[in-house]
Amino acid sequence: MTEIDYYELLEVSKGSDKSTIKKAYRQMAMKYHPDKNPGDNEAEERFKAINEAYQVLSDEEKRAIYDRHGKAGLEGHGQRGGGFSGGFDDLGSVFEEMFGSAFGGGSRGRKQKKSYSYNLDVTVEVKLEFNEAVFGCKKEINYKYKTACKSCSGTGAKDGKLATCTTCNGHGQVHARQGFMTFAQTCPKCGGSGQAAATSCKSCGGSGYDEVKESFKVDIPEGVNDGMRIRVSHKGNIAPDGSRGDLYLQVKVKEDSHFVRHDDDIYFEAPIFFTKIALGGKITVPTLRGEIELEIPKGAKDQQQFTFKGEGVKSVQGYGKGNLVVQIKIEYPKSINDEQKELLEKLQESFGIESKPHEKSFESMFDKVKKWFS
DSSP, X not given: XXXXXXXXXXXXXXXXXXXXXXXXXXXXXXXXXXXXXXXXXXXXXXXXXXXXXXXXXXXXXXXXXXXXXXXXGGTXXXXXXXXXXXXXXXXXXXXXXXXXXXXXXXXXXXXXOOSSSSOSOEEEEXXXXXXXXXXXXXXXXXEEEEEEXXXXXXXXXGGGOEEEOTTTTTSSEEEEEETTEEEEEEOTTTTTSSEEESSBOTTTTTSOEEXXXXXXXXXXXXXXXXXXXXXXXXXXXXXXXXXXXXXXXXEEEOOOSSEXXXXXXXXXXXXXXXXXXHHOEEEEEEETTEEEEEEEOTTOOTTOEEEETTOSOBOTTSSOBOOEEEEEEEEOOSOOOHHHHHHHHHHHHHTGGGGOHHHHHHHHHHHHXXXXXX
């Protein structure tokens, strides 16, 4: 089998400096990463080879040996091919770009130490009726926030004394394997600080905090939508030093029985009796702020849409209002009496050939079939 040149794998020249090689490696690793190419064995093998190449070319000693003797010269210098013994910082940065900081490199060090065991920001779900979200409202918020336990100063440890974390041995990170990859993640016990409670605080049971109930009213702005978050400053948890996080209100909007909302546009389905489609005319449709007249043209189609500019929801960012889109739905009688049936039959006969378009289409089809055999 032909040996693939490491420089060719990374698509760099032999004279490239370390920063160029590092940049090329990151681009190639992102391109061929197995999670971006699920089920692609060729991409997986390519990814392994790229990592192997980078381990050599990023190490000055190994690179010098490779330049003189090729891969054969690396035997006995810790090179096994396809492994992940080196370059973990750079592989970690690739993970960060793809998955976020949870996949940070193993040698980036522990998180900045903090003396308390909880986050300062709080998220609470707030449920709104459809019209409350559209027009805004004043809502009462009932929630709990955390404040540092006075006995342990928020550490969760007896007398506030922390010891080296036994899970990560003080490193702040633990390593895990998944398939052929090894990656680092924040220690679940100490949260990355490298220190944990040897003996739990009796006052708070080791949690490091006490919970306090609070209730207040907040103005919900006009135009908020389902899934949005509203930040209320300085209403979150309180740290031992008195600093306070923010409260985030996660908006959950109840669906309306008539209107459907998409961004700032409102959709409404208007049922139209079939005679109105034939005759045309005006109908009255509801809007968010009242009623409006809609002119139905003769021969309108089922599910045809009519747009009213500026009759939708006011943008929460202040960019004007959305539209009201009315979609008609043609309805037919589910049953008719003898008199109605007679009237419809007379109406059908009055249209003559127009009332039998299927017969006309059948005749033209028969003519086509005859031509096939003529």
